[in-house]
Amino acid sequence: MKTFVVGASGATGRLLVAQLLKRDLHVKIIARTIESLPDHVRHHANLSIIQESILNLSDAEMAQHVNDCVAVASCLGHNLNFKGIFGQPRQLVTDATRRLCIAIKANYPAQSVKFVLMNTTGNRNLDLAEPMIFAERCVMRLIRLLLPPHGxxxxxxxxxxxxxxxxxxxxxxxxxxxxxxxxxxxxTPYEIYPSPIRSAIFNAGKTSRVNVAHFMAELITDHHTWNRWKGQMPVIYNTSPSTENRQ
Structure with missing residues (x-):
C-alpha cells in the first residue's frame, strides 16, 4: 500500500508522513526541499523522495508518480509571508488538486484512489446548511478579498x-x-464533526497539527473511518478539558 503526499515538508505534512511510516506504509513524497524532515523520516526505508515542485511536473510525470498509489494526500499551503500570501502561484492548492485528480484518472486505476485534502474550518461545506451569522459573512468576504490563500x-x-x-x-x-x-x-484526544460547532472567526477552537496528521493517516489506513467520512468535509478539534471531564 503506497501513499503519495504533497506538501510533505510543511509543518503538518511531515507529521503525516511520519504517521504513515509508523503504520508500515510505503510513502512517496514530492517536495522542493527536504531539510525540514527529521532524519529518521528522511532516511526511512519505506520513503521515496521526489525533490521537485509539484507544479513543475509534466502531466505524464504526474501520472507516473501516482500510478502505484492507492491514496493521495495534500497538505499544501501558502507560506505565511508577503510573497506566499500575495505572490504566485495564487492557486497552488487548487491547481495541484486538479492536476493530481487528472493524473489519477489518466491511469484508469482498477480501484478507487483515496484523496485526502487538508483545508480549513473557515471554508464552509456548501453541500450542507452550515450557519453563519451576518458578522461572520462580512468578515469572510473581507478575507476572500484581502487574503488570496483562503480563496x-x-x-x-x-x-x-x-x-x-x-x-x-x-x-x-x-x-x-x-x-x-x-x-x-x-x-492527544480529538473530536470529529461533520460541520463546525463554533465560529472560526469569533470563537475559534484549537487543533494540533499532529492530531490532523493522525486523523488523515486514519482515513487512509482504516476502512471504517474512511467509509464514515468519504465525500464529506469533517471538522477536527482538540478535545477540550471540559469535554474530557464530561466523558
Whole structure:
C-alpha cells in the first residue's frame, strides 16, 4: 500500500508522513526541499523522495508518480509571508488538486484512489446548511478579498465537491478542516464533526497539527473511518478539558 503526499515538508505534512511510516506504509513524497524532515523520516526505508515542485511536473510525470498509489494526500499551503500570501502561484492548492485528480484518472486505476485534502474550518461545506451569522459573512468576504490563500482553499475543496463529486468511480475524497492550528509533540484526544460547532472567526477552537496528521493517516489506513467520512468535509478539534471531564 503506497501513499503519495504533497506538501510533505510543511509543518503538518511531515507529521503525516511520519504517521504513515509508523503504520508500515510505503510513502512517496514530492517536495522542493527536504531539510525540514527529521532524519529518521528522511532516511526511512519505506520513503521515496521526489525533490521537485509539484507544479513543475509534466502531466505524464504526474501520472507516473501516482500510478502505484492507492491514496493521495495534500497538505499544501501558502507560506505565511508577503510573497506566499500575495505572490504566485495564487492557486497552488487548487491547481495541484486538479492536476493530481487528472493524473489519477489518466491511469484508469482498477480501484478507487483515496484523496485526502487538508483545508480549513473557515471554508464552509456548501453541500450542507452550515450557519453563519451576518458578522461572520462580512468578515469572510473581507478575507476572500484581502487574503488570496483562503480563496485557494475554498476552490480546491469545491473542485473535489463539484467536479469529482460523490459518484466518481476512480476517486473518493475527504476534505479535512482543522480549526486554529497549534504545535504539539504527541497525539492527544480529538473530536470529529461533520460541520463546525463554533465560529472560526469569533470563537475559534484549537487543533494540533499532529492530531490532523493522525486523523488523515486514519482515513487512509482504516476502512471504517474512511467509509464514515468519504465525500464529506469533517471538522477536527482538540478535545477540550471540559469535554474530557464530561466523558
Amino acid at each position: 485557494d482553499n475554498e476552490d480546491a475543496a469545491n473542485y473535489l465537491r463539484t467536479e469529482i463529486g460523490q459518484n466518481d468511480t476512480t476517486i473518493e475524497w475527504v476534505v479535512v478542516r482543522p480549526d486554529t492550528l497549534i504545535n504539539d509533540s504527541e497525539v
